[in-house]
Amino acid sequence: MLSRLLRGLLVLVVLGVLAGGATFWFAKNALIEPLAVPVDGLRMDVEEGSNLSRVVRRLANEDVVRHPRLVLAYARLKKLGHIHPGEYMIPAGSNAMDLVARLNRGDVTRYRVTIVEGWTFAQALALVRGSKKIKTTEDTATVVAAAKALGIEGNPEGQIFPDTYIYRSGATDLDLLRQAHQRMNNVLAEEWEKRASDLPYDSAYEALIMASIVEKETGVPWERDEIAGVFVRRLNKGMRLQTDPTVIYGMGENYAGNLRRADLREATPYNTYVIQGMPPTPIALPGREAIHAALHPKAGKSLYFVAKGDGSHQFSETLSEHNRAVRQYQLKRRSDYRSSPADTQQN
Known part of the structure; x- marks a missing residue:
């Protein structure tokens, strides 16, 4: 009797093990x-x-x-x-x-958007709002609205950092702009802290304005500090900056691709052929290299430069040297060419 019971229990155990194994296998x-x-x-x-x-x-x-x-x-x-x-x-x-x-x-799909150095705030805003999987908000419907949402008083030009930003689906345009704005604040503060001495800027914001001009004028990266040096020396001497990109920015939608002599005489806050010193705000989004150049201008005596046609410039110390460079590199090809800064008499 006992042996039968033991055999029965053994069968049940075996069946349980098999069932458990089958369940585990399944x-x-x-x-x-x-x-x-x-x-x-x-x-x-x-x-x-x-x-x-x-x-x-x-x-x-x-x-x-x-x-x-x-x-x-x-x-x-x-x-x-x-x-x-x-x-x-x-x-x-x-x-x-x-x-x-x-x-x-949280291995979510990530997207990227690249804000390019030298773009305007408006161009960057349009890019961000049109980016894939970005959620647009009323806070950024216009440049003015975006500036207010970011806590920027007045024109927000130059106050977001051009870089590549990674985001998830559903991120808002304002989230990304806030990140870019904070990044610019951080980069500018870092560079301002390490600035050279004897610069003609009263604030980091003025350095940002200069950096934006350097960004727009630079064709090849290694000339940034030399271009900054020209503009800093001009400011120190009380000369006008006379740089085309500021005029173009001030013209806004009226700029049709050509600068005329009449445009250079038109009085706007951004026409550096008319005003003394720098324009009231940046004219573009400068990258770190342009900010660094504005705060570490190259020493020298050059006060003028003209494009050679290959992205680089010919730098000159005197107006007569500059005029010869203009004739050499530009007037043979375009009779209406005007260099930047212009080959006009300085004040």
Whole structure:
């Protein structure tokens, strides 16, 4: 009798072990089998405030996940239940464990937008608002509105840093502009702290204005500090800057691609052929190199420069030397050419 009972118990144990092994085998294979994902991957959005249960059950309803309860049990066992919002790309061949790990890590799809040195604030704003997966807001509907949202009084020109920014789907245009504005504040503060002595700037903002002019005038990178040196010496001597990019900026939409002599005589706050000193605001978005050049101008005696036609410039110490350079590099090709700064008598 006892032996029969022992044999019965042994059979039950064996059956239990086999059942447990079968269950384990099933669970393991269910977790590692590929999800029903298209060959080019599955793109999905996880909204703010969503949880793993909601996401998994949604995917189950779409026949992507076959065993949602098993997936959720696995996530609880491994303590991977916390997920991050955003846009995800689930590659073909992924399994349930890959999905849970990806959601837990927050491996969201990231996008990038590049704001270019020398662009205007308006150009950068249009780019950001038109970028893929960016959420636009009324706060940035216009340049004036964007300036107010960023806490900038007046013209915000020059006050966002040109760089490549990485963002997630659903990021707002204002989020990205705030990041670029803070980046400019940080870079300018760092460079201002290390500035050379005896510069004609009363504030870091004035250095930013000069940097924007240097950015627009520079054709080849190695000339930035030399161009800055020309403008700094002109300021120190009380000469007008006489630089075309400031005139063009002041003309706004009236600029049709050509500067006429009448434009150079038109009195605007940005016409450096008319005003003394620098314009009231930057005229573009300067990069760090231009800011550094404005704060570390190259020593020398040159007061003029003219484009050679290959992106570089010929620098001259005197007006007569400059006029000869203009004739050499420009007047033979264009009878209406005017160099920058202009070949006009300085005050």
